[in-house]
Amino acid sequence: MNKSGKDGRPDRRPGTGLEQRLESLETRLEKRRPREEEAGKETSPGNARSGYAIALRLSSEFISAILVGAGIGYLLDTFVGTTPWGMIVFLLIGFAAGIVNVLRSSGEMSDPYRSVWAPEEDDTNGNSPGAHPGEKKE
Amino acid sequence: MANDPIHQFHLNKLIPLEIGGVDFSFTNSSLFMAVTVAATAGFMIWATSGRGLIPSRAQSVAEIAYEFSSNMLRDAAGSEGMRFFPLVFSLFLFILIANLFGMFPYFFTVTSHIIVTAALAMLVFATVLIAGISRHGLGFFKLFVPSGVPGWLMPLVVAIEVISFLTRPISHSVRLFANMLAGHITLKVFAGFVVSLSALGAVGIAGSILPMLMTIALTALEFLVAFLQAYVFAMLTCMYINDAIHPGGH
Numbered sequence: 269m270n271k272s273g274k275d276g277r278p279d280r281r282p283g284t285g286l287e288q289r290l291e292s293l294e295t296r297l298e299k300r301r302p303r304e305e306e307a308g309k310e311t312s313p314g315n316a317r318s319g320y321a322i323a324l325r326l327s328s329e330f331i332s333a334i335l336v337g338a339g340i341g342y343l344l345d346t347f348v349g350t351t352p353w354g355m356i357v358f359l360l361i362g363f364a365a366g367i368v369n370v371l372r373s374s375g376e377m378s379d380p381y382r383s384v385w386a387p388e389e390d391d392t393n394g395n396s397p398g399a400h401p402g403e404k405k406e
Numbered sequence: 407m408a409n410d411p412i413h414q415f416h417l418n419k420l421i422p423l424e425i426g427g428v429d430f431s432f433t434n435s436s437l438f439m440a441v442t443v444a445a446t447a448g449f450m451i452w453a454t455s456g457r458g459l460i461p462s463r464a465q466s467v468a469e470i471a472y473e474f475s476s477n478m479l480r481d482a483a484g485s486e487g488m489r490f491f492p493l494v495f496s497l498f499l500f501i502l503i504a505n506l507f508g509m510f511p512y513f514f515t516v517t518s519h520i521i522v523t524a525a526l527a528m529l530v531f532a533t534v535l536i537a538g539i540s541r542h543g544l545g546f547f548k549l550f551v552p553s554g555v556p557g558w559l560m561p562l563v564v565a566i567e568v569i570s571f572l573t574r575p576i577s578h579s580v581r582l583f584a585n586m587l588a589g590h591i592t593l594k595v596f597a598g599f600v601v602s603l604s605a606l607g608a609v610g611i612a613g614s615i616l617p618m619l620m621t622i623a624l625t626a627l628e629f630l631v632a633f634l635q636a637y638v639f640a641m642l643t644c645m646y647i648n649d650a651i652h653p654g655g656h
Contacts, residue, residue, distance in 0.1 A: 321634065325581060332576035337569050358569075361562070365569035369577070372570075 322374075329369040337362015411594035415518055415587070435522070438514045442504045450499075471499065475640060482644035483651055490647045493533060497526060498640035505586065505632030509625070517635075518586040520579060527579035530643050538650035549653040578642055585635050589628045596621045 341358030345351045421432035453464035461469055475495045479487050501517060508515030516522055538546040550567040551560070599617035603610040 321585075321631075324584060325577075325638075328577040328580045328584065329573065332573040332580060333569060336572045336576065340569065340572075361565050362569050364562075365566045365573065368566055368570050369573060 326370050326374060329373050330366040333366030333369050334359065334362045337365060411591045411598065414514070414590060414594060417519075434514045435516055435519060438504070438507060438516050439522075442500060442507055442516060445507075446496075446499045446503050471495075478637075478641060479644045479647070482641070483648035486651050487644065487647050490533070490537070493530075494640055494643050494647070497530070497643055498636055501526070501582065501639050502633060502636035505636055506629075508586065508590065509628060509632060515586055515590055517582055518590055520583040523579040523583040524575070526582075526639075527575040530578065530646060531575040534646045534650040537647070538653060541651065542653055546650070546653050549649055574646060578639070582635050582639050585631055589624075589631050593621065593624050593628060596624060 337358045337360075338355065340362075341355035344354035344358065348354065417433045417435055419431040419433055420437060423430045423432060449464070450468055453462075453468035456462055456465055458465060472495070475498050476488070476491060479491055479494050483490070504516040507513050508518065538549070542548075550564050550571065552563060552567065555563050596617045600614045600621065603614035603617065606613075
């Protein structure tokens with residue numbers, strides 16, 4: 269398209285095939301990409317939001333485990349008649365389960381995300397360091 | 407009151423109905439659930455009716471929604487998990503569309519009531535339990551017995567694991583419900599500031615710009631949350647289904 273419109277551009281680089289043009293476009297894009305990523309990381313408004321989401325997720329995991337533990341203890345006490353020991357023991361176990369939940373969800377929640385985005389992330393990670401020298405394969 | 411932030415969550419009986427002493431009234435919540443299901447099903451049927459090799463715009467949207475959730479399920483639970491795809495897909499679309507309907511002014515947000523989200527979470531929980539036991543029999547309970555734990559510690563660890571398993575429906579439902587409830591209340595409170603400040607005259611109108619900006623930002627954020635929470639709910643469903651298919655996998 270440019271060839272017919274402007275004669276100056278193709279003349280400057282004689283013998284530029286489609287592949288070379290694509291390559292130069294790619295290197296130019298790669299130069300831009302890391303900057304955009306960094307800027308996105310620093311100033312994205314979603315960051316505070318995702319922190320809030322994480323806080324809500326972890327606290328709901330923790331509190332619900334304690335509630336379930338207390339509930340089981342209470343039921344055990346009323347049906348077996350071991351007041352207050354069931355409540356005490358299961359509240360403590362519920363507390364431990366809450367800690368397990370929090371540890372697991374802070375580790376486990378990132379795992380599925382990683383597996384979902386793994387191909388893309390690997391690509392960008394593989395490309396961006398290789399892109400700076402400008403000597404890519406192909 | 408127009409400014410009451412809780413007023414939007416009131417249930418109104420549209421068609422009072424009582425069967426055997428139990429209240430079966432058709433409420434505004436039921437109405438919006440029915441509208442959500444109708445809109446979702448109607449859109450999917452309409453969008454895929456063309457069956458074009460080159461999809462139309464609507465068909466693209468339907469295909470993107472399908473592929474998004476099928477990839478999510480396949481990544482989390484493997485190709486065996488695709489048996490549960492109808493459940494995951496309907497849950498994802500129902501929650502997403504219900505959340506987005508909630509963003510219309512004067513619409514009722516179905517997912518801001520814990521009874522709705524708890525019912526959805528219990529559905530997932532029961533599915534995981536039944537599917538897991540029917541597939542693996544007692545082997546399903548290997549889920550509670552992590553490998554590499556010394557024998558004397560086992561009773562304690564199993565008790566912790568069982569309680570941790572039982573918390574799933576609670577945290578699963580509370581997360582969605584709390585996000586929607588808190589978001590809508592915040593939105594309403596800030597919007598209420600605009601109204602009450604601008605009643606104070608010129609200074610108030612100038613001052614109401616700040617909560618107005620906040621309301622606009624919160625609205626954008628709520629759209630994000632509407633999508634994100636539907637995604638998280640479906641994602642967790644996929645992970646729980648993975649536990650039913652591969653117990654002892656973690």
